[in-house]
Amino acid sequence: MVDIKQLHNKCKQSLRLYFHNQKNSLLQTVCKADLKYSPLNLSEFSAIELISGTQHIQSLMQDWKMKAVHGRYPHALDAPEVDNAASNEWLIHSGIYAETEGFMIAIQDQVIATRNYSKYIMRATVENDLCRRCQKQTETIHHITGACVTLAATEYLTRHNQVAKIVHQSLAIQHKLVTEELPYFKYTPDAVIENRTSKLYWDRSVLTDRPMPHNRPDIIVVEKEVNQAFLIDIGVPNTHNLQDCYMEKYRKYQSLAYEIKDLWKLEKVEVIPVIISTTGVIPKSLNTSLEKFNMVEKRGAIQKSVILSTSSIVRKFLNMN
Numbered sequence: 455m456v457d458i459k460q461l462h463n464k465c466k467q468s469l470r471l472y473f474h475n476q477k478n479s480l481l482q483t484v485c486k487a488d489l490k491y492s493p494l495n496l497s498e499f500s501a502i503e504l505i506s507g508t509q510h511i512q513s514l515m516q517d518w519k520m521k522a523v524h525g526r527y528p529h530a531l532d533a534p535e536v537d538n539a540a541s542n543e544w545l546i547h548s549g550i551y552a553e554t555e556g557f558m559i560a561i562q563d564q565v566i567a568t569r570n571y572s573k574y575i576m577r578a579t580v581e582n583d584l585c586r587r588c589q590k591q592t593e594t595i596h597h598i599t600g601a602c603v604t605l606a607a608t609e610y611l612t613r614h615n616q617v618a619k620i621v622h623q624s625l626a627i628q629h630k631l632v633t634e635e636l637p638y639f640k641y642t643p644d645a646v647i648e649n650r651t652s653k654l655y656w657d658r659s660v661l662t663d664r665p666m667p668h669n670r671p672d673i674i675v676v677e678k679e680v681n682q683a684f685l686i687d688i689g690v691p692n693t694h695n696l697q698d699c700y701m702e703k704y705r706k707y708q709s710l711a712y713e714i715k716d717l718w719k720l721e722k723v724e725v726i727p728v729i730i731s732t733t734g735v736i737p738k739s740l741n742t743s744l745e746k747f748n749m750v751e752k753r754g755a756i757q758k759s760v761i762l763s764t765s766s767i768v769r770k771f772l773n774m775n
């Protein structure tokens with residue numbers, strides 16, 4: 455965490471010291487004469503008070519968490535199901551442009567000019583705070599990032615598919631079903647790819663004897679040599695829905711897993727949800743899921759793709775009238 459005031463004071467302190475330590479008599483005279491004429495106020499010799507590191511950061515964190523609206527994000531990161539460090543990794547490693555980084559932080563902090571924000575926080579005159587797209591629910595930032603029905607089949611699906619493509623391509627490479635690694639946004643998975651040892655399905659309905667309410671997980675990987683399969687389903691919910699989304703995906707495909715086990719004569723079939731929040735918050739379950747497929751190193755790419763997609767969804771949304 456960076457404290458701008460603290461940074462400013464440190465710079466001011468070192469500049470003052472620099473001038474005070476000059477032997478040049480003219481500069482010494484200037485120092486004495488600077489009675490608050492310059493921002494450095496060089497006639498002042500006392501040190502600027504700098505508060506000690508860890509304690510200061512802790513008190514800033516506390517202040518942040520106390521804030522009614524902005525405080526929700528740091529609280530969410532403290533939730534037991536969330537990997538706090540991994541959720542912040544994108545700030546260090548993603549290489550995202552500063553503008554997008556700032557915009558995503560504003561989304562996380564909920565300081566985006568939605569109709570709800572304008573009406574209740576900015577106290578602007580807003581006739582109607584219902585969503586400008588669906589006109590059904592209050593237009594909050596959460597509504598835009600993950601709950602507007604008009605965006606589900608288009609924007610949210612594209613975001614979801616970006617994550618699914620990263621996972622699919624990684625599996626395809628590991629199982630030697632493809633040889634060349636493409637940027638995920640250029641990668642188009644085949645519906646079915648197969649070799650002697652593995653078979654990989656992309657978004658395919660499974661035909662079963664009994665009709666199944668849910669028979670189309672995003673990805674199915676069959677490992678023929680060990681006679682097992684994994685049903686993988688991707689979810690990109692808002693942060694407060696991470697756990698529910700995981701459980702929903704997990705339960706949804708249990709019946710299909712039992713059916714496939716019998717039908718395809720497999721030893722084991724497991725349902726593996728791959729869940730990450732719309733703002734890149736990483737639940738611990740994502741680590742477990744990625745570890746299962748030896749692709750923890752893809753976590754950063756998944757997080758980056760979601761953050762870029764959500765930023766673009768919100769930007770486009772706000773540009774509509």
Ligand SMILES: [Zn+2]
Nearest residue numbers: 585587588602
């Ligand atoms: Zn809406």
